[in-house]
Amino acid sequence: MAGFSAFVGILAGGYLALTGGLYAGQRRLLYRGGGPAPDPAKAGLDGLRVIETKTSDGLVLRHWYIPGPPGAPVVAVFHGNAGDIGGRAGKYAPLAAAGFGLLLAEYRGFGGNPGKPSEQGLLADARAVLDWLNAQDVPDARIAVYGESLGTGVAVAMAGERQVRATVLEAPFTSIADIAQAQYWYVPAKWLVRDRFDSLMRIERIQAPLLILHGGQDRTIPPRFGERLYAAAPDPKRWAFFEEADHLDLWDRGAGATVIGFLEEHLAKQPGRVAEPA
Template identity: 55%
Template structure:
């Protein structure tokens, strides 16, 4: 064997090894994607020590037979409207309470929803599952005399995909999206640019495709310094909404601090407009 032939054989082996390693990486990302996307804290949260009068742990029934626990703070007066909070991929109703209890202080009802597989709830999370979970919360509210037309969906990060899907199929009073994505598939392709991530995603949460079907007024909150979901996603969603969404950008905002840099005031004004 000549030196050139020997060098070619080594190069071929390196190329094959690289292809095998790449295939293993793609396979790992595909099989582990739900562990990457969903980060549930499975422990059951305790009732807050400062829970106001009327605070209740409620149970909703999903269409596929799960009983899910959530927290409910009724409005100060009948008919004031209710905000349904759909938290992000690592959240829980406990974290939602600490962040959003101010909404209840403004006089609105508040449902701090949780998903299957999260916060002591049974089941395993998926796109279809989380949307069914949120749907069951609206069904529970309807059973309490609160129609969807008096409810505002508040989707936080991953919850923005859940909120958009639900608002596209039901007539709600309004929708707030905090740090939303156009789709998980788009976001995955940005983060894993070296693999065909967009085509591997099992739970795409395609909000860009769904938001044109949302008839309710919407408020999109996004930080210009968001390192997790770039502000371009919020801009693209507002454009896809066709003029039915108001985009509020925060120059000092990142993925977690929007309520500390002015988003609370924008949310309060929006709720006053759509719920009164």
């Protein structure tokens, strides 16, 4: 019996150590940006320029921006949890080619930017980006927010706060807590999550037309999470499912054309102009 008690104690200790390790290291798992600032010259995109925003907590962050034609709507892209905007420029370049302005937003702690990422930090970064666009004579009514993976949590929050024109979510989740619990089923992961990005709670606040994209082979964020989010979202909304797509190749499987068609339908050009960045 003493041996069994010792065995149980070892198991319990190991379980607590594992749980504690996940809690302490969760932000390193969730935010995997780091690295130096990407070189915009290597993106090969005409009209691309680096712009700076200042967040409410005083950070100066760098982003990439391609202005569209005068009066054109702008798509603000919030990327996923790994890499930086340099790795997304080619993917989202068709949006600029279609005549939209394109702002590739970069987070604190990513792509050479200062600061440490957190949920509240990323939301502050996104607000600063949208405020910057407003200051360039691009009102919310000419902005679409686009979220990719982790960035869908940012995009949902912004679409709920602002009167944006359209929202696109690529491989979204209900909440980080739900994803953590699904991946780490053997610990009470959902109760340990600091940065919850609770899109399921926030989705009902969205008033703009919504497009959700998901791949049938996505193992990182399985489509059931996107389906639940879609079911909770108010109309007007559209679900675009790509059976053969996984988490990373939706645009290679035809999602790009779907996105551009959706934006062309809902981002009607309005009077005004896209000013040159200061």
